[in-house]
Amino acid sequence: MGRVVMYSSVSVDGFIADDDDQPGPLFDWLLSGDVPLDESGALKVSQASYDYTRAYWDQIGVTVVGRHVFDMTDGWDGKPPSGVDHVVVVTHRPAPEGWDPEAPFHFVDGVEAAVAKAQELAGDRIVEVAAGDVGGQALGAGLIDEVRMDVVPVVFGSGKAYFGSVRAQHLLEEPDAVVQGSRVLHLRYQVRRLPV
Numbered sequence: 447m448g449r450v451v452m453y454s455s456v457s458v459d460g461f462i463a464d465d466d467d468q469p470g471p472l473f474d475w476l477l478s479g480d481v482p483l484d485e486s487g488a489l490k491v492s493q494a495s496y497d498y499t500r501a502y503w504d505q506i507g508v509t510v511v512g513r514h515v516f517d518m519t520d521g522w523d524g525k526p527p528s529g530v531d532h533v534v535v536v537t538h539r540p541a542p543e544g545w546d547p548e549a550p551f552h553f554v555d556g557v558e559a560a561v562a563k564a565q566e567l568a569g570d571r572i573v574e575v576a577a578g579d580v581g582g583q584a585l586g587a588g589l590i591d592e593v594r595m596d597v598v599p600v601v602f603g604s605g606k607a608y609f610g611s612v613r614a615q616h617l618l619e620e621p622d623a624v625v626q627g628s629r630v631l632h633l634r635y636q637v638r639r640l641p642v
Contacts (some may be wrong), residue, residue, distance in 0.1 A: 448507060448568045450561060450589055452610060454577035455596040455630070461605035462577050467518065470642025472598050475630035477500040481548045495627030502594070506530050508564040512580040515538035516551075524549035536560040536580050557583040563603070582610025590637050592617060 455472040463469050475487045481496040483489035483503075492500065509530050518534045524546050526533045528532045532550045532595055541553050547614075552561040552567070565575040575581045575590065584590050595608065616637065623634035 449591040451592045452581040453594040461602040463606040478628045492628040507568030510575045534564045579610035582612040
């Protein structure tokens with residue numbers, strides 16, 4: 447079974463969007479280099495960011511998001527982002543009216559069930575859980591193996607927190623990756639498992 451990774455770009459003060467759900471400059475690093483990150487050629491990053499990010503993206507099989515993100519992106523027009531195979535949407539509501547039932551999107555009630563469905567679909571590939579409320583719920587439920595952050599040099603002051611509404615302490619190991627890109631610092635932490 448693949449690892450479950452919580453991921454997002456984040457401000458230095460820990461926000462993935464401002465109070466109006468806008469990412470501001472959080473994704474500018476994806477346009478600040480000269481190395482194409484994907485076949486579209488629209489995303490261009492530094493060589494360091496390419497080496498770190500492309501290797502990660504190539505391992506992702508399924509992305510888990512909340513219904514809010516799904517609605518904000520219009521479900522990516524039924525095509526999973528970044529070349530992943532499937533998207534699992536954590537929601538209490540059914541798929542939107544007129545949604546193509548053949549699209550590789552799965553609407554699941556509850557974060558535990560969503561991660562289980564994602565792991566089933568991903569096999570030995572990575573399950574990526576979007577940071578924010580859904581990611582925080584998954585962390586709180588003990589479902590996250592690894593936390594990845596692309597830290598962007600901006601301070602929002604307030605907004606949507608990377609860890610959502612997590613209010614309990616969760617220990618992480620020392621960072622096992624610290625990569626300086628252009629306008630971004632890539633960090634990776636393993637979630638510390640308490641002895642049973």
